Amino acid sequence: METPKRFSNMREHSSGRTLDISHYIFPGIQPHIYSWTRIYGKNFVYWHGPKAKLVVSEPELIRELMNHRDISNSRGEVEEFMKRILGDGILTSEGAKWLKLRKLSNHAFHAESLRNMIPAMVESVENMLKGWRHYDGKEIEVTEELRNLASEVISKTAFGSSYLEGKQIFETFQKFMIIVGRNAYKIRLPVISHIFKSNDDRESERLEKGVRDSIIKISNKREKLQITGGEPESSGDFLGLLLKAYHDPNLKNKISIEEIIDECKAFYIAGHSPISDFLSWTVLFLSIHTDWQDKARKEVLEIFGDNIPNAEGISRLKTMSMIINESLRLYPPVIFTERKAEKETRIRKLILPANTDIQIPILAIHHDPKIWGENAHLFKPERFQEGIAGATNSNSAAVLPFGRGARACVGLNFTYIEAKITLSIILQHYAFTLSPTYMHSPVHIMSLTPQTGIQLCKKAIRRWACGNRRGEMVEATEAGYPGIPCRELKGNGSSNYRKRGK
Numbered sequence: 001m002e003t004p005k006r007f008s009n010m011r012e013h014s015s016g017r018t019l020d021i022s023h024y025i026f027p028g029i030q031p032h033i034y035s036w037t038r039i040y041g042k043n044f045v046y047w048h049g050p051k052a053k054l055v056v057s058e059p060e061l062i063r064e065l066m067n068h069r070d071i072s073n074s075r076g077e078v079e080e081f082m083k084r085i086l087g088d089g090i091l092t093s094e095g096a097k098w099l100k101l102r103k104l105s106n107h108a109f110h111a112e113s114l115r116n117m118i119p120a121m122v123e124s125v126e127n128m129l130k131g132w133r134h135y136d137g138k139e140i141e142v143t144e145e146l147r148n149l150a151s152e153v154i155s156k157t158a159f160g161s162s163y164l165e166g167k168q169i170f171e172t173f174q175k176f177m178i179i180v181g182r183n184a185y186k187i188r189l190p191v192i193s194h195i196f197k198s199n200d201d202r203e204s205e206r207l208e209k210g211v212r213d214s215i216i217k218i219s220n221k222r223e224k225l226q227i228t229g230g231e232p233e234s235s236g237d238f239l240g241l242l243l244k245a246y247h248d249p250n251l252k253n254k255i256s257i258e259e260i261i262d263e264c265k266a267f268y269i270a271g272h273s274p275i276s277d278f279l280s281w282t283v284l285f286l287s288i289h290t291d292w293q294d295k296a297r298k299e300v301l302e303i304f305g306d307n308i309p310n311a312e313g314i315s316r317l318k319t320m321s322m323i324i325n326e327s328l329r330l331y332p333p334v335i336f337t338e339r340k341a342e343k344e345t346r347i348r349k350l351i352l353p354a355n356t357d358i359q360i361p362i363l364a365i366h367h368d369p370k371i372w373g374e375n376a377h378l379f380k381p382e383r384f385q386e387g388i389a390g391a392t393n394s395n396s397a398a399v400l401p402f403g404r405g406a407r408a409c410v411g412l413n414f415t416y417i418e419a420k421i422t423l424s425i426i427l428q429h430y431a432f433t434l435s436p437t438y439m440h441s442p443v444h445i446m447s448l449t450p451q452t453g454i455q456l457c458k459k460a461i462r463r464w465a466c467g468n469r470r471g472e473m474v475e476a477t478e479a480g481y482p483g484i485p486c487r488e489l490k491g492n493g494s495s496n497y498r499k500r501g502k
């Protein structure tokens with residue numbers, strides 16, 4: 001039997017080691033799943049303390065599991081520290097409560113609402129790039145930049161608040177995630193762990209209180225605005241909907257203050273960390289594969305020229321969709337998801353006893369050579385030329401970055417829109433390559449993240465005109481950056497600008 005101690009050791013040995021830039025990351029990120037799959041096959045059971053977990057990595061079986069009436073709406077058992085920070089919101093709840101929260105979230109992130117969020121997203125990306133001008137001629141670390149961007153976007157679009165208001169919440173979450181990561185594979189003894197509190201227990205309680213206080217402050221401020229009639233434009237956003245539900249006279253729809261707090265926590269947490277990691281990995285790919293950077297830029301310029309990205313154009317970015325899909329396949333920010341068989345369930349030859357936790361190892365599936373071929377670990381966006389169905393032989397459960405079924409990610413369309421806007425505007429303004437100082441060390445903390453950030457060398461291919469969107473184009477020079485040892489820029493796309501005679 002495999003023991004938790006043994007797999008905790010396996011992870012400690014492999015996590016965070018600096019690798020050459022190889023995308024063969026599955027054995028290093030989840031060594032226990034990797035070696036047990038090799039020994040026991042694609043579907044196996046392992047013990048996490050007193051709990052058995054069934055790991056299923058066969059796409060056909062996953063499709064059936066995730067669509068099954070008694071499994072699809074459930075969530076597997078949530079790790080103790082995660083539960084502490086998330087409370088009982090949409091990410092962790094079950095049954096009627098989850099359904100009520102899910103309906104609210106779907107409503108806040110439906111197509112029309114997303115369309116209305118585009119200007120706020122564009123504004124945030126432009127603000128970020130204005131800051132980048134200070135790095136002209138210098139190396140820039142983009143992971144932190146993209147983290148701040150994702151935080152600002154979710155703060156503005158979902159909570160109608162500024163980045164600064166949300167900043168404290170995000171900083172606290174980051175500290176919390178370190179504790180979650182440290183304890184992820186430790187077994188907690190049910191009664192004893194509640195009597196004898198560890199330093200991490202005490203610290204996490206303190207952090208949770210900090211987040212709670214900040215959320216209450218933001219909600220109270222909005223409530224006051226509603227009472228004084230000074231409701232902001234964003235009153236139809238997620239927080240606005242939560243407050244409306246709080247005042248709903250219909251008890252079936254009404255939610256409590258605790259539910260508001262837990263929902264806000266869920267969206268602050270789900271809405272910023274995976275998206276900034278995903279954007280970081282995508283920028284890394286583009287900085288290495290400058291041929292794809294060129295193709296993506298060409299497409300962006302054909303569709304938007306030097307104008308602001310819009311909803312109609314976003315849906316036509318085919319090359320960018322291929323790049324995004326391949327990035328999410330190789331580095332899925334969420335590396336596994338879970339379900340639970342609520343009652344005894346039979347699926348094919350499997351008989352699952354009631355309350356069996358089922359783990360779907362997303363990273364393992366995305367790196368499986370039987371599905372993706374011997375070059376599974378290589379960046380090849382052309383796999384997605386014919387969309388996801390084409391890439392997977394119509395076996396859509398082979399691509400699961402956002403999960404699947406009733407509990408699939410609420411933020412899928414939000415993520416695609418934010419990513420396409422961000423990448424389009426970056427490509428309109430900059431050509432970039434990877435800095436030689438970059439060290440490849442993917443680690444799994446809460447999502448799959450570049451441990452030491454991503455350092456780029458960039459050069460402006462469009463001059464910013466103060467406050468004016470129609471910036472003037474300038475030819476990129478071939479000189480590189482004075483004073484920093486950047487790799488040579490190959491095919492940086494500046495030719496597209498020259499051709500257009502700007």
Ligand code: HEM
Nearest residue numbers: 270271274275278334337401402403404407408409410411
């Ligand atoms: C690259 C970005 C993202 C990735 C890779 C991602 C991935 C995932 C995954 C794998 C799940 C579990 C799905 C399942 O079990 O079937 C999930 C759930 C969820 N995600 Fe995301 N997510 C991302 C961005 C977002 C954003 C931006 C938001 C909010 C705006 C969000 C909100 C949620 C919520 C609320 C759930 C829980 C849904 C439920 O249990 O009903 N996610 N996400």
